[in-house]
Amino acid sequence: MKALASALSLLRGDPKADAVVPPSGATGHLTALATAALAFLTVFALAASLAADRAAARWSGALQGQSTLEVPxxxxxxxxxxxxxxxxxxxxxxxxxxxxxxxxxxxxxxxxxxxxxxxxxxxxxxxxxxxxxxxxxxxxxxxxxxxxxxxxAIYHRHEAWSGRIARTAGQVQWLAFTFVAICFGVTAVVVTLAARAALAMHARVIETLRVIGARDTYVARAFVRRFTLRGLTGALIGTALGLAVLAALSNGPELSALSPHGFGEWVLFAIIPLLSAILSFAATRRAAFHVLTRLA
Amino acid sequence: MIAFDNVDFGYGDQPILAGVSLTLEPGGFYFLTGPSGAGKTTFLNLVTLATLPKAGRATFFGIDPAGEDRDGIATLRQRMGMVHQNCQFLDHLTLRENIALPLEVSGRRRPEHDGDISDLLAWVALDHRADAHPPELSGGERQRAALARAVILSPEILVADEPTGNIDREMGEKVLGLMVELNRLGRTILVATHDLDLIRTAKRDVSARVMRINDRRIELAGAEL
Incomplete structure (x- = not known):
């Protein structure tokens, strides 16, 4: 509960507190760009995972309770x-x-x-x-x-095939999930590195704030809020672009399987920017407190 | 107010201060002197909780910082004002915003403080520079601005590290005069300086105690001052 209150307090923001840290310039824009690119890739990995799941269900369902008797x-x-x-x-x-x-x-x-x-x-x-x-x-x-x-006579049970298909589809699904996890992991790494760079760039600001009695939460807040918003903005843009491309692909026969089916699947993609923002928040907060606790 | 009992401090295996035992009393005016590299800044870092003792016990306003978390130490720091030789400001903020910064970080900023900030700027004769940015200020102006920022929270003690080191004699005496005024208002003042003339000037106006760092220990200076 305390952690949630702290998170909300950090996100609520205070324009005056935010102004304490000077703009980070290109670092900030590059963070948003990297987050956008990763969100774009995540959209396709998630779409592939969902498509594999649908295919496995369709094929298994189609072959369930069916068999063939071949008589030479x-x-x-x-x-x-x-x-x-x-x-x-x-x-x-x-x-x-x-x-x-x-x-x-x-x-x-x-x-x-x-x-x-x-x-x-x-x-x-x-x-x-x-x-x-x-x-x-x-x-x-x-x-x-x-x-x-x-x-x-040769008796062929289709369930043997459906099992293999389901296993293959399951492997494709896990591969796609792994890719999604890697994308989120890289997002956290990129944001951590950018946050650490910003913290190092503004070491003098942090030192000055500490001298005048600023608490760690106050110092961290401006950085955390800034990078969380960058992560969220980048991921929103990347996800929107990815979904737009998926929607365009759904008109063609080759990759139409990748396009989301139903409201539930579309909603699932909304998790991408949300999770990116949460990761950005956690990564920046961890980086900020790591740097601050090394100071007196 | 601030008491050190047999405090040691050093960096790695290199001892800087050893067996420091002293008390800074409320309303006192203290000078700390000694040659360059003797440990004046290290002692001020201990007083302002920028570092903690390696051994011994120190209490601040009756509180032992060893039992405090980082927020607790930050709260103790809010009861002190600090003026560095190389005054640190946030260059992207105006002088008025820099002076208001301690109010912001302590969460005590209120609209009615605008008048207090203007009064402070007038007190240090910088009211005409309120909207200037720190890089536009001269050395003397920066020292006075640092003093204004250091007292905005009405600290119980003001700590200054070579406050006149980068400014001329006339400006140095002005800054010293402001600190004497604060002392008369009941604030404790601790000034580290190697400028003995400055100490002599101050002793004309206030009853200041002079401490000297000698061989890693802090002792009361003799009558030669």
Whole structure:
């Protein structure tokens, strides 16, 4: 509570107290510029993280409860194998739907993998059944029955793929989050260095203030408020520019996945300038008190 | 008011002051003299809490700063006025704003203080320079301005380090005259100087005690002054 009161007191500002520290000139502008650039990059890292999360959810959802039964044609013949497969599937509890793909659908499915259409014409296409499974479906039971009654059949569970996709998307998401964290970390470092430079530049001012009885909080306040506002201003500009570019990208097909979906995601981007301001506040306060406590 | 009991101070392994025991009484006028490098400024730093003793005990207005945090020490400093040889001002502020600075930093600035600041400027004969910036002031004007700033909070003690070191004799005597006036108003004055003529001049007007730093110790000066 005391820390919050102190933070609010520092941010509230006092024009006369602020005027005690002379303007820092280029240092201040460069701090805002660096913060803006980092916020701009953070927007894209956060957008990538959200896009990866959406993709993982979409792909996992799409593949959930789905599987494929592939039956390579043997000497028994297509019709006999199809009838046997249909019987097994219809008798298996938990299979809610089993749809055999026709030749055209099978070719369409395989053509990306085979490439040359003439090859597809030349080979005996396997039977493909698209299956829908109830949540209580027992895949091990079906596998066991197929091994006994239709041993040439290959059963593909899509959940195995969806798990990999989800893991990959999760890794992309963490990578993006790491990038976001690095951007915020660099923001804190940049502000700390700028604040220390300003404190060193105004060492004589600080010394004079100490001589006349100024408390550390009074001396720190002008620096902290100044750098917090610079961090906030820079981050607001960078975030606004980043969002504008994202909005422009959403009109094109290639990178439209990056654009935020829904009010909640747009609001999430408002955290960037807020967090940058908090980091600027904390970094400057720490730097200021670090310098001040080294003085008598 | 300020009491030192067997106080030692040094930088690293280099002792500067040893076994300092003295008391600065309320309303007293003290001179501290000694050759350059003897430790006059170090002693003033101890008196103004810019540094703390390495050993021994010091109390300020009855308070031991060893038990105070940094804010507590800053509050003690607000009860003192300090005039340095090289007066430090904030060059981007006007003289009036610089003199008001102690009021600002202590949170005591009120609109009615504007009149007090004008009175102070008139007292040090700088009322016509109120809107000037410190780099525009002469050495004597800076000393007088520093004196005005040092007394704005009505400190209980005024500490001056070579206040006449950078100004001519006439201006030095003016600054000294202002300090004598303050002493007559009951303020304690401590002046570090190597200018024995200045001490003799002051002793004509006030009952000043002269301390001398000799071999890291502070002793009362003899009658040769």
């Amino acid at each position: 044609i043997t000497a028994e013949g297509r019709e006999a194998q199809a009838a046997r497969a249909e019987r097994i599937l219809s008798q298996t509890p938990g299979i809610t739907r089993a749809e055999q793909l026709d030749a055209e659908q099978t070719r369409a499915l395989l053509s990306p993998w085979i490439g040359d259409p003439s090859v597809l014409e030349a080979i005996d296409l396997p039977l493909i059944f698209a299956l829908r499974e109830a949540p209580d479906f027992d895949p091990a039971g079906l596998t066991q029955r197929l091994r006994g009654e239709l041993p040439e």
